[in-house]
Amino acid sequence: MFDPYERRLLLEALRPPAGYELDHAIGTTYSLDLLALLSAPLAFSPFAESDTAATDPLVLLEALRASAERITLFCEAGRIYVPPADRLLLAHLEGSVVECIAPLGGAFHPKVWLLRFVSGEEAVFRFLCLSRNLTFDRSWDTSLVLDGRVRGRTRVTNRPLVEFVRALPGMAVREPPAERLEAIGDLAAEALRVEWEVPPPFEELTFHPLGHRKRASSWPFEDARVDRMLVVAPFVSAPMLERLSADGADHVIVSRADRLDQCTAEAVDRYSDKYVLADAASDDGPGEDPAEPMQGLHAKFYIADQGWKATIWTGSANATVSAFEENVEFLVALCGSKSQVGVERVLQPAAANEVKFRDLLASYERSDEVDPELEAGRLLEREAAQLRRRLADGALQLRALPGVADGLWDLVLEATALIEPMPNLQSVEVWPVTRARQASAEAIELVDAGELARFSGLPLELLTPFIAYRVLLRSGQTEITEEFVLNLTLLGDPEDRRAHVLRSMLSNQAEVLRYLLYLLSGDRVEAVRALSQVARPPDGSAGDLGGVHGLPLLESLLRTLDRDPVKLAAVRRVVEDLQGSEGGSSLLPEGWQDIWEPVSAVAHREQP
Secondary structure, three states: OOOOOOOOOHHHHHOOOOOOEEEEEEEEEOOEOHHHHHHHHHHHOOOOOOHHHHOOHHHHHHHHHHHHHHEEEEEEOOOEOOOOOOOHHHHHHOOOEEEEOOOOOOOEOOOEEEEEEEEOOEEEEEEEEEOOOEOOOOOEOOEEEEEEEEOOOOOHHHHHHHHHHHHHHHHEOOOOOHHHHHHHHHHHHHHOOEEEOOOOOEEEEEEEEEOOOOOOOOOOOOOOOOOEEEEEOOOEOHHHHHHHOOOOOOOEEEEOHHHHHHOOHHHHOOOOEEEEEOHHHHOOOOOOOOOOOOOOEOOOEEEEEEOOEEEEEEEOOOEOHHHHHOOEEEEEEEEEEHHHHOHHHHOOOOOOOOOOHHHHEEEOOOOOOOOHHHHHHHHHHHHHHHHHHHHHOOOEEEEEEEOOOOOEEEEEEEEOOOOOOOOOEEEEEEEEOOOOHHHHOEEOOOOOOEEEEEEEEEEHHHOOOEEEEEEEEEEOOEEEEEEEEEEOOEEOOOOOHHHHHHHHHOOOHHHHHHHHHHHHOOOHHHHHHHHHOOOOOOOOOOHHHOEOOOOOHHHHHHHHHHHOHHHHHHHHHHHHHHHOOOOOHHHOOEOHHHHHHHHHHHHHHHOO
8 A cells, every 4th residue: 555656547447347348437537638538448448458559549539439428527617628739539528528617616626437347237336536637647646446346235335426426417517418417327326236345454435525515515534533644635724734633643744845835834833744745756666757757746645543443535635625615526535454554554664675655755844935926826826717617607609600611610609698807817819629729719808798709611520619718817027828628518510520520530441441340350469450451552542452352351240240249330330420421431442332231231130
């Protein structure tokens, strides 16, 4: 426990058990990198562990088409990072991303996943409680992974978790589609009866969601005995440090120096030992990429010694008043023997040739120097956060309109109500994420309701509900610039838009052949062979492999029909999308229709 170099990557934690596949996944995060969410479906692909397959864009394309509709990710409104402009695959994430606003006025800040995997009639559940967001940040974080199965009866322990999951759609700025609401409800109902495997050396667990209702949540430590407390959090406030140290003695705090400096000396001195992350903690662990060292403290957990026992609360909540009284957060409490999970055990020095949590820490030395510019920047950051929320709070929408030229479209950003600007706001620029800011950004004025910006002459595949914003705020000599994305309602969205996205990615017959063979592959070795056996001719044609007889396509179709006909549904989706887009039918192999129609007919007839 707390070995800094026993790292578990998120994709590994999301990966289904052997023989299972994803049924549905619900995730939450504060900030969101859309590229990180793009990679999440790879965890559910049976072929993604192969190095060759995992680096091929066709693997990501199929992983998204197969899994994106089964993933619902809730995040803080206005906290989506601006992605690179050439990511057409983002179209598959539009329905997966749900922006939220906390009911009590704080931040939507939990980092959890609830997943259901199936194998025939069997189902297993997994729950992740993290301290990190769904981004590529390399700070020091913690993660808890629980596996479980439905065991028949309702379990009181699961009620807080289920209540939290059911509350998520009610925090959404824009309500998720009906089919996702149904999937969330089904998942929550079944999770009531899951028996979780408590990871050793712990003996019991308790779920503690916070801030998901329109009333204050109970204090997670209300009934907990505290002889000694270890607090680990990058963000702290003096009142919360005092509250956490009200009982017991010899407490320990681990935080960031700049945040401890902002607290009163009296609050910090209630802790006998005070630590920050040592400079050496940015060094790489064994086998790590030296170009991307671990940096900064982002872990949040609390340990209370309780006689012979100890409890650890781990999750998303910082040691601040806003975390426990305003934000939406999630903690899991795990109880075990103090000798194995208590404060002293976690802080014990490492033996020879070991690295422990204590080795990452250095003693904190207080600095009372005040940087006026830094404080002015923080005030502007708070103002920018308020502006993000005002822009995200349902007053903006998009409209897709046919353009002047055939095949091109206009994307119109509209305000349905007045959006009150902030006092120090200097400018706002907007652009669709499918276009580069430098080429397409438009400055807008936050005035009365109506059209704010129009992006003309867009090909169908570049229409998107993801709109990027760049805001500039200035106070005196201090200014900040922030960029973020909102996932807006797109009115008039053409039905065949995603088919055009597919058509733009499968631009020649060779790519289509590779994709079809990959969909029909039976295992990882065969998947790699399928992706590598079709060369990509420099002229974009299919070369000598354009017909169904030039490749083992007919053999693959017949074998799949006999052994695994469910896979033909993915092939059918690709064929229908290509045939539904302009010029897409010409990309199918020569003679394709002659073999596909009878195979498809047999598969349809044999479905139960």
